[in-house]
Amino acid sequence: MNAPSYNFAYLDEQTKRMIRRAILKAIATPGYQVPFASREMPMPYGWGTGGVQVTAAILGPDDVLKVIDQGSDDTTNAISIRKFFGKTAGVATTTSTAEATVIQTRHRIPEAPLHGGQVLVYQVPIPEPLRFLEPRETETRRMHALGEYGLMHVKLYEDIARFGHIATSYAYPVKVNARYVMDPSPTPKFDNPKMDNCPALQLFGAGREKRIYAIPPHTNVVSLDFEDHPFARYRFDAPCALCGAGDSYLDEIVTDDKGGRMFVCSDTDYCETRQAAGHRGSESAAPHREVAHG
Amino acid sequence: MTPLAELPAGFADKVLSAQSTFRAVMDAMARPGSVQRIAAVAGAPKGMMPGTAAIALTLFDHDTPVWLDARMSARPDVAGWLKFHTSAPVIADSSVCSFALFGDPRDLPPLDRFAFGSNEYPDRSTTLILQVESFGRGTAVELRGPGIDGTAMLQVSGLPRDLFERLAVNATLFPRGVDVVLVRDEKIVAIPRSTRLAMRGG
Ligand SMILES: [Zn+2]
Numbered sequence: 380m381n382a383p384s385y386n387f388a389y390l391d392e393q394t395k396r397m398i399r400r401a402i403l404k405a406i407a408t409p410g411y412q413v414p415f416a417s418r419e420m421p422m423p424y425g426w427g428t429g430g431v432q433v434t435a436a437i438l439g440p441d442d443v444l445k446v447i448d449q450g451s452d453d454t455t456n457a458i459s460i461r462k463f464f465g466k467t468a469g470v471a472t473t474t475s476t477a478e479a480t481v482i483q484t485r486h487r488i489p490e491a492p493l494h495g496g497q498v499l500v501y502q503v504p505i506p507e508p509l510r511f512l513e514p515r516e517t518e519t520r521r522m523h524a525l526g527e528y529g530l531m532h533v534k535l536y537e538d539i540a541r542f543g544h545i546a547t548s549y550a551y552p553v554k555v556n557a558r559y560v561m562d563p564s565p566t567p568k569f570d571n572p573k574m575d576n577c578p579a580l581q582l583f584g585a586g587r588e589k590r591i592y593a594i595p596p597h598t599n600v601v602s603l604d605f606e607d608h609p610f611a612r613y614r615f616d617a618p619c620a621l622c623g624a625g626d627s628y629l630d631e632i633v634t635d636d637k638g639g640r641m642f643v644c645s646d647t648d649y650c651e652t653r654q655a656a657g658h659r660g661s662e663s664a665a666p667h668r669e670v671a672h673g
Numbered sequence: 674m675t676p677l678a679e680l681p682a683g684f685a686d687k688v689l690s691a692q693s694t695f696r697a698v699m700d701a702m703a704r705p706g707s708v709q710r711i712a713a714v715a716g717a718p719k720g721m722m723p724g725t726a727a728i729a730l731t732l733f734d735h736d737t738p739v740w741l742d743a744r745m746s747a748r749p750d751v752a753g754w755l756k757f758h759t760s761a762p763v764i765a766d767s768s769v770c771s772f773a774l775f776g777d778p779r780d781l782p783p784l785d786r787f788a789f790g791s792n793e794y795p796d797r798s799t800t801l802i803l804q805v806e807s808f809g810r811g812t813a814v815e816l817r818g819p820g821i822d823g824t825a826m827l828q829v830s831g832l833p834r835d836l837f838e839r840l841a842v843n844a845t846l847f848p849r850g851v852d853v854v855l856v857r858d859e860k861i862v863a864i865p866r867s868t869r870l871a872m873r874g875g
Binding site: 393396399407409438558 | 692796
């Protein structure tokens with residue numbers, strides 16, 4: 380028998396127990412960053428070792444895993460992580476948002492609505508939303524303890540005074556369950572509303588900073604804003620050039636060396652699923668497929 | 674006390690049983706009031722339900738001091754089994770335990786004898802594991818809060834009549850507080866500190 384030299388899903392059982400206990404505490408205190416003893420993983424920190432450890436602690440043989448990076452299933456990072464769990468846990472993998480039970484993500488929330496049987500695991504580089512205001516951990520911890528978020532509001536309001544709008548378009552801070560201010564990871568603020576009242580469990584892992592936090596299903600998540608400057612989702616004012624979607628987050632891609640460019644869905648599964656269903660955009664390379672009606 | 678060799682076994686497959694048990698506990702915690710089933714089969718000492726044993730094997734270790742109520746303490750096999758299978762220290766001081774196990778929750782002491790964590794570190798708190806008589810009968814309570822789409826209903830028998838009133842301390846002290854897991858055989862229900870409770874007769 381050729382037993383693998385690593386444990387199921389790579390992590391040893393002692394580490395999994397510690398991470399699992401942290402996840403349970405995180406769920407019980409939505410938005411609070413639970414410290415955990417992050418382990419070295421066989422990949423560099425920039426590759427989402429926090430998310431990988433959370434996924435490794437929850438994953439079972441019946442799970443179907445999807446991994447996305449900037450909305451795409453096909454970046455080097457996404458492919459490596461998918462292969463890693465395919466190999467160490469033998470789990471089925473998919474690119475379909477609907478079919479996945481566990482989705483690990485960097486920088487996006489899928490466009491397709493999530494459902495109650497799913498867990499969304501975020502890779503988080505900097506979990507502390509107050510860090511840029513206050514470098515001292517003891518101070519940010521005290522601010523969270525007291526719910527003292529006035530400085531955060533002042534900073535956002537200064538943005539409005541200076542730029543006419545809030546300049547933060549990624550990692551836009553949210554308040555979870557009317558208590559903790561939380562960093563949603565570097566997702567575009569376009570995705571923030573998807574976190575609110577989401578039927579899926581959302582888990583966040585920061586490897587280098589050794590923090591785990593959570594948003595339980597159906598939890599109130601509000602993007603910080605002001606009465607006279609309400610939160611606004613930013614989106615390019617055009618449909619996707621490949622699938623015609625008018626409701627998705629778009630990436631600008633260069634199409635040739637003459638400066639040609641187009642806007643397409645950053646969520647490749649969403650875009651491909653729409654194209655497979657016959658939706659077309661202005662730049663669709665493929666011929667229009669006959670769509671059966673009725 | 675039973676010799677070690679005669680203590681009931683732990684999980685047949687440690688890795689996969691711990692994983693599936695954890696997911697049941699995680700789902701319970703993420704959906705307060707919902708009844709989750711622990712599928713993994715574990716040996717358990719007399720006085721400990723299979724669900725309690727599976728949770729212990731999944732979450733306890735040398736980093737998690739465990740406190741036992743009088744009913745659990747009266748069964749010498751319980752402490753021996755816990756130490757043998759999980760290495761968790763069984764301690765007498767409830768105020769610093771990670772987990773507290775109740776064979777008879779009707780004798781639940783005042784909640785402030787357990788750890789609520791601090792405002793800076795609310796995770797440094799006790800999780801109470803209460804073995805109950807049944808779900809679906811007894812005291813009815815309505816739950817609201819994170820993890821619940823609107824409201825959820827829970828009926829439990831075998832708890833102190835005033836437990837749900839006493840858990841109002843979780844609302845007062847949040848984010849400090851205690852998280853509760855109720856166990857009946859292989860079924861579990863969680864009431865994390867974020868859940869708000871209202872009595873509904875019964
Ligand atoms: Zn598209």
